[in-house]
Amino acid sequence: xxFSFRSWSLWRVVGPLLAIVLLLGGxxxxxxxxxxxxxxxxxxxxxxxxxxxxxxHYLQTYVSTGAPLYLQKFDAAIAVPLADxxxxxxxxxxxxxxxxxxxxxxxxxxxxDDIGGLIWLFKYFxxxxxxxxxxxxxxxxxxxxxxxxxxRNEAASDVALHDPSAATIRHxxxxxxxxxxxxxxxxxxxxxxxxxxxxxxxxxxLLVNLVIAACLAGIVLVHTxxxxxxxxxxxxxxxxxxxxxxxxxxxxxxxxxxTTQDDRVDYMNAAAQRLIAxxxxxxGRPLSSLFNIAEQPVRGSFDADDESRPQLxxxxxxxxxxxxxxxxxxxxxxxxxGRVMIIHDMTAERRLVEELARAASHDALTGLANRxxxxxxxxxxxxxxxxxxxxxxxxxxxxxxxVNDTCGHMAGRPVAEAGGEAAGDRSRQQxxxxxxxxxxxxxxxx
Numbered sequence: 198x199x200f201s202f203r204s205w206s207l208w209r210v211v212g213p214l215l216a217i218v219l220l221l222g223g224x225x226x227x228x229x230x231x232x233x234x235x236x237x238x239x240x241x242x243x244x245x246x247x248x249x250x251x252x253x254h255y256l257q258t259y260v261s262t263g264a265p266l267y268l269q270k271f272d273a274a275i276a277v278p279l280a281d282x283x284x285x286x287x288x289x290x291x292x293x294x295x296x297x298x299x300x301x302x303x304x305x306x307x308x309x310d311d312i313g314g315l316i317w318l319f320k321y322f323x324x325x326x327x328x329x330x331x332x333x334x335x336x337x338x339x340x341x342x343x344x345x346x347x348x349r350n351e352a353a354s355d356v357a358l359h360d361p362s363a364a365t366i367r368h369x370x371x372x373x374x375x376x377x378x379x380x381x382x383x384x385x386x387x388x389x390x391x392x393x394x395x396x397x398x399x400x401x402x403l404l405v406n407l408v409i410a411a412c413l414a415g416i417v418l419v420h421t422x423x424x425x426x427x428x429x430x431x432x433x434x435x436x437x438x439x440x441x442x443x444x445x446x447x448x449x450x451x452x453x454x455x456t457t458q459d460d461r462v463d464y465m466n467a468a469a470q471r472l473i474a475x476x477x478x479x480x481g482r483p484l485s486s487l488f489n490i491a492e493q494p495v496r497g498s499f500d501a502d503d504e505s506r507p508q509l510x511x512x513x514x515x516x517x518x519x520x521x522x523x524x525x526x527x528x529x530x531x532x533x534x535g536r537v538m539i540i541h542d543m544t545a546e547r548r549l550v551e552e553l554a555r556a557a558s559h560d561a562l563t564g565l566a567n568r569x570x571x572x573x574x575x576x577x578x579x580x581x582x583x584x585x586x587x588x589x590x591x592x593x594x595x596x597x598x599x600v601n602d603t604c605g606h607m608a609g610r611p612v613a614e615a616g617g618e619a620a621g622d623r624s625r626q627q628x629x630x631x632x633x634x635x636x637x638x639x640x641x642x643x
Contacts, residue, residue, distance in 0.1 A: 214420070217413040224409060228402040231322075234314030235395045237307065238331075241281065241315060242391060244306050246384045248277030249342075253377045256349055260369040263358045271349055275342070280304035282339055285332075288319050327394035334387040341380050348372055452540040458533060460484050472510070472518070472542060488512050490522055510540065519543040 251274035259267035284301030287294035295316055302312045322328045348369070352358055357365045443466075446453050452469035456462060462479050470476060473487050491509045509517040520540050527535040558570035566574065578587045 213416050234318035237311035237314045327390045331390035334383045338383045454538040456535045519547040
């Protein structure tokens with residue numbers, strides 16, 4: 198059966214499945230987005246931590262050597278966490294500052310494909326427990342970065358660092374070490390919270406996927422059970438209808454035959470088995486090997502037309518039965534798929550027709566041809582060839598009416614039959630040869 202996309206039955210079955218599949222697809226896409234954003238934060242945290250470590254290292258080297266080159270390297274290294282701070286503050290500020298945040302993350306060395314995930318995760322997940330803890334550690338590092346920059350500026354203006362002594366180096370190293378320890382703690386805290394957030398998101402997504410998968414399995418199970426139930430009901434109804442049809446066909450007195458496309462027997466009812474197969478198994482055999490249908494020659498006073506002309510069912514043993522055949526083609530999808538034949542045994546009807554035909558053309562009392570048959574035979578003889586002659590004899594029984602009137606027709610019938618036979622014998626003895634109608638008409642009284 199064809200279902201259109203506007204069919205309510207189709208959407209009632211497929212709709213929940215499509216909804217679950219689309220939900221799973223959306224959840225999978227969201228999961229990939231979240232995991233990609235978390236991965237981007239992990240990569241950004243490594244660059245953020247590396248920038249802080251490099252800045253401290255270069256500042257300590259400058260304090261130890263007094264070489265201005267390390268101040269330049271410090272500025273380049275500290276620019277990474279400062280750019281990340283600029284991006285975070287832009288996202289925390291009210292309004293749409295995504296462009297500023299994108300520029301800040303780009304200056305921090307993040308890949309362009311990861312920046313969108315960084316912004317999306319910060320905007321929509323920063324209130325999550327572990328994500329909020331990571332953001333707090335990130336925010337607490339702002340003051341330490343400012344202290345580190347302040348130490349850098351003081352060290353750059355300290356003349357004693359042009360030729361530092363051991364005490365001077367120790368003094369600056371202690372200040373830098375204090376900031377380094379605090380930043381390291383915050384970096385570890387940030388990384389720890391970020392890892393926990395990643396695991397929490399993964400567990401949550403796994404749980405949601407399992408719940409939706411269970412819902413999908415339940416819906417599939419329910420729909421499958423419903424479809425199997427409907428299929429069982431349909432098969433049961435079909436079996437009942439098939440049994441009813443077979444019982445109906447079996448109770449029909451006419452022979453019913455169903456053939457396949459290649460004209461092989463597919464079904465025969467009991468009447469067809471008795472008429473044709475004589476109890477043999479004929480399913481799958483060619484129909485032409487069981488019988489043939491032939492035209493039966495018409496005998497009698499009147500010719501039948503082609504449509505009403507009787508037919509004969511001829512078996513392989515050359516026995517025949519007068520039948521009438523009705524055929525109906527079976528068409529499936531515009532192509533022939535076989536035919537249905539209904540064969541009615543016309544033996545009784547044929548016998549009745551012959552009796553009626555004889556009753557219509559012969560006298561019931563004498564058994565001789567009546568006037569209608571006599572006129573038909575006379576017309577037939579006169580319409581023949583002139584070279585073929587014929588005799589017309591009129592036979593009468595004297596006082597025959599008195600016998601019928603006084604004794605009845607049952608008594609007069611033997612007399613008439615005897616007179617007819619005697620007249621027939623006399624005519625055969627006295628007829629030397631056949632004469633044409635134009636020569637003579639012989640009148641022989643009984």
